[in-house]
Amino acid sequence: MVIRGSTPMGMPSGVPEVVIMRLPQYIRILSEMLAGGVEMVSSQQLGEMLQVTPAQIRKDLSYFGRFGKQGRGYNVKGLLAELKEIMGLDRSWNVGLVGVGRLGRAILSYPGFAPEGFHIIAAFDADPNLVGRVIGNLNVQSMNELDTVVKELDISIGIVAVPSRHAQGVIDRLMDCGIKAILSYAPIAPQGQAGVKIRNIDPVLSLQTMTFYLSSGSAED
């Protein structure tokens, strides 16, 4: 159901989603290399670090341009900058969190988001006892204020940390506000609208996808 064609702005699309899923991993490795003082890297070397074939890396990059030099490889700093720009990771993103229960608080206190440019700048909860309280430096707001706050603060990403039974409703509310990217921690199969990206964080599901290999005695990788 993917519509291949041109995109409103001149950006190349029709890039396979699998490619988009890999680029952040390239970015991460390149960042580490840059920090380690590495200047040039070949697709061979990158591939070894990521358990990916060199051809795959070259092909992935070729969707966006020609970043390498024959015989030398890629300039780490340059490629990193290019990839960050392509992925929209050369800027900050404002994030809104829905649900400030135990999980929501853990998310608010997780120090890994901000350094990567993801700033949780608003928190919402349906529980009137929580609304108005300050949690993790944020004033918890009512769900009624969702639409207003999302627009006022230019929030473009939503994180859902509410009980499963409320998750789909919250996701619907977020989409109604024009949110196009949602990270859900609820163990459900979310129904999304076209043009909205939803990713799930679901440790149990992750475990459940491994037990097959444990019980089947399979020798597969």
Added chain:
Amino acid sequence: MVIRGSTPMGMPSGVPEVVIMRLPQYIRILSEMLAGGVEMVSSQQLGEMLQVTPAQIRKDLSYFGRFGKQGRGYNVKGLLAELKEIMGLDRSWNVGLVGVGRLGRAILSYPGFAPEGFHIIAAFDADPNLVGRVIGNLNVQSMNELDTVVKELDISIGIVAVPSRHAQGVIDRLMDCGIKAILSYAPIAPQGQAGVKIRNIDPVLSLQTMTFYLSSGSAED
């Protein structure tokens, strides 16, 4: 059914990994349906709930057997039982946690694992100040005891909740103990051995795979 090489026990393997990734989702929906009193379900209905085509569901199931009845669909209870058995989810699994810092404690207090048969029965940490303390009903043990405890308690799954810089080392240690399934919360690209399944929980990476679509103005789903 394509048999691509036999497995030590009679189990069919050569099942695409994508299929294995989807089955737990089918299981989840079927569980909900069973709880809701639904008796029969068609691939059409299942597909709507999961945003998957009916043909895909039928094909996925056909790797393992013929569970449906023409004209009627699948018996919810029966299919659920079959799928659980196939995936090794009709039993309990013992899990060991490495790292009892903030994240590790959050994992220990997460109530979602046990009901699905994943029991965290041992916790380890490299920090001598933590070893011997009781956290989440578990006596934190030294990394030196890893091998012994894994074997004694029949632990077959490891969860890694240590700082990134130690994650690969911990993963290596777990693999050395014979652990074949690892859930890592560290934001790294883990290097695994053949025959070992590793899944990552990485919210930042998940966010980073969505921003492309936010910034490109793409109309893709």
Added chain:
DNA sequence: GCTTGTGAAGACCTTCACAGCA
């Protein structure tokens, strides 16, 4: 009628292999 199970077809993604260039 309705729905499964499945070969065949098609779409998609990965890998190959080599021309081109530093």
Added chain:
DNA sequence: TGCTGTGAAGGTCTTCACAAGC
């Protein structure tokens, strides 16, 4: 020499479409 970028080939997964059967 070494490595990229890329058409072409190959492989894998998805979808189609229909015979079979309730």
